[in-house]
Amino acid sequence: MINEVLSRNDIVDVIGSYASLKKKGSNYEACCPFHHEKTPSFKVNREKQMYHCFGCGVGGNVFTFVMEYENLNFPEAVERLAERAGIQLPEKSMSAQERSREQYKIALKEMNKTAAAYFHYILKHGQRGEKAYEYFRDTRGLTDETINRFALGYADIYRDDLYRYLKNKGYTDEQLKNSGLVDITEKDGGVDKFWNRAMIPILDINGKVIAFGGRVLGDGKPKYINTSDTAVFDKSHTLFAMNIARRSRRKGFICCEGYMDVISMHQAGFDNAVASLGTAFTFGHANIIKRYADEVYLAYDSDGAGVAATKKVIAILREVGVGARVINMRPYKDPDEFIRNLGSEAFEDRIKKAESGMMFLARIYSEEYDQSDPGERTKFQNQVAKEISYIEDPLERNNYIDAIARAYVINRDALAEKVHDYGVAGTPKPDVVEREERRLEEQTTNPDSGTGSGTASHGRQGRDVGENKTARLLLTWLVNEPSLFEKLDGVISEEDFDPGVFRTVAEKLFSQYREQHKVEPAIVVNTFQDVEEQRLVASMLQTDLSIDMTEEEISGAITDVVKKIKLASIKKHLESENDITKVQQLIKDRKKIEKFRVVI
Structure with a gap:
């Protein structure tokens, strides 16, 4: 029944009701509905029935999308999509597991x-x-x-x-x-x-x-x-008091560091206050906020750690398209202390005077660098230019260049030129296999990891990709070119992949091809319950490999990755095998694979 619901809800039609999709080659594209972007990096593939955003890392099948977008659990998503397709679900439509x-x-x-x-x-x-x-x-x-x-x-x-x-x-x-x-x-x-x-x-x-x-x-x-x-x-996707704050009539949300601050603020009448829980603010938190508001007031502690946290949150909110304003609580440390000393009216006034995230960053950096020292002042101006370069809207970017140049007596044209330089910086192009491995790794890595605020799942995912880049690349190739299963028959199998996510994906794909001579990536995603694993698998199975490679380059690249995986597998078996007959066979297999070459 689950597979029937999946097959009766075309992913392009479903996501098309949430986002404006445009056909481009074999994919449909849109600006990602889960984070703010100007250039579309959100891809939907009708043949694979998968989606993946190469900007923020979200991905999966039609169930995953509805679960993430509508904040539903799996049974609720199945029910929603079954209703859409006109399918009557039996009372016990779920598997026993x-x-x-x-x-x-x-x-x-x-x-x-x-x-x-x-x-x-x-x-x-x-x-x-x-x-x-x-x-x-x-x-x-x-x-x-x-x-x-x-x-x-x-x-x-x-x-x-x-x-x-x-x-x-x-x-x-x-x-x-x-x-x-x-x-x-x-x-x-x-x-x-x-x-x-x-x-x-x-x-x-x-x-x-x-x-x-x-x-x-x-x-x-x-x-x-x-x-x-x-x-x-899941701490990385839970905001304290959001069940109350999302119904508040106040503008936006006030984001604090701890639940006691939130409770005190609710008591003082600020029922739009929320807080992350025992973990740094993540993209999961930002995406929850984005569903209900386009602006956040940050009320983090005014000490060094609080300022550092505020800077990170501004960067994350900017990435998903949510504006940030910072409440100045000096001379007090946190909202609870401020309100108990000066009262709610004074805090209301601070909210009205909250400075934009960009002006907050400029002020903080101006305090961190000695403005009387030319070298330090240059570092300050470079840092500010880098921050401004992240602003995508040209009008907003120019307004901040003007405002900061005036406020900190900086040559306006020089600042604008430096902002432009930071915005167009490029990177060199690597060799074929290295290029593909690096591109796939970058596409899998969620921006959380770059801020130092990623979850344990993100960290685990990053390690998996780092240790299994070659395996991931081969699995992506197999999905893009199912004919490879026949070319690699007897050469490599699912048993040659290390245990874990990649082995599970390999088992599903090899099994699908053996049984029906085709692969169904969307069904593979349903194997995993962890959201981060679903995203990893979606990015792996949704990626289209470079089209600017010659057949000779592709043959050589696939040969290289197959050899790497197979030789590593043989080496592990040799280290643990005591049966002399099996050892001799492994040695023969090693000699055979060293001479192997696939032809596309």
Whole structure:
């Protein structure tokens, strides 16, 4: 049934209802709906039923697109597309594995809801939660109304308190094991992740409890901890209080560093405040914001770390097409401290006077470089020119050149020329195989990694690509030229790919070709549940290789990558093989592959 829904929803038709697609060669193109761009890098391929953006890295099949764009889970996306195609879904249309996964997610959210209610009860009743209640009420200045609204709570001092409570509610060790709430070990049994901490429930965009933040009471370290990523919680795609802020009537969002700042701001009337959670601001966060607003007010701490974070967030928001303005909170460190000292009216005034992201960067760089030293001043001007060069709109770019030249007494024409130089810088062209490997690697790497704010998934993806560039290139070639399966029959197989994403993709592609003499990339994507793995696979299977290569170059390049993969596979088997007969066969295979050459 899943494959029927996939086949009945042509990806060009579906995405065409969200973005303006134009035919170009074998692909359809558009400016990416997930990030701001002037030159289209978002490609949709009807034959492969895949999409991929070579600018920001998103990609997948029609299910992936609807899930990402509409913020739906997999079953919801299937239901939406089935309805579109006029398909009546049976009650049990999901596979046993998919059904089990969704049931687990439902159980996990119920478990978090139960834990939140328990933490809140302890906070509000009796002496056990008195210390946490005093922290929220007296130290942070929160009212009972705010405490109740955010369902704040307390994790007791006993290290197995929540474990025992949830066990009594009928949850099993297996259910608790990967919940992010409890660790299960042979030595200690069930141990709570949160104990003796003031607790803040974290809700998804639909208002369901998916995780917690905990603030230690006392001098323990670390001061704050969050639930680790789970099946229902991904820090890089979750903004605290977004379930409330997205309904605010205020303009844009106010983005803070921590949830306590957000809670204080909501209490003061700024119900459009949100915060990232225990991780740097990511493109995932930016894309969520983009669905609801085109401008963000940044209220990060005014210390050195806060300024550095603000600079990174400005760059990410600029990339997805969201404007940034920076709230000046001096002489105070954060919004909570500012509001408690000067009040909400003064903060409202600071919002009105918030400076644009570009003018903020210019001011910060002017403070970082000694303006009385010619060398330092030159570095400052170069840095500012580089930042201005990222602005795509010519009118806006010229306005900032004028404004910054006036404000910092810089020759306007010299600044404009330097901005132009940064905007047209080029790079040399590498050799054939190196060129293709590098291009594929660049297309796979999400911009998160360039900002130092990528998620663990992005980091893992980057390492996978770095270690398997050759394998990735061959898989891309096989999808572009399925006739290669026959030319490589008996030479290389899926077993020669290292275990992991690339081996799984190879297994699916080789199996598809053996059974039906064609490949269906869109179905391969459904094998993976992790969004970043889906993007990696989509970029691999959607890429069209260079068309400016001669047949001789292509033959030589494919020969090289096949030899690299096969020889590496043989070497690994030789290192671990003890059977002399198999060793001799591997040596023969090595001699054979050294003489191999494919002809296109």
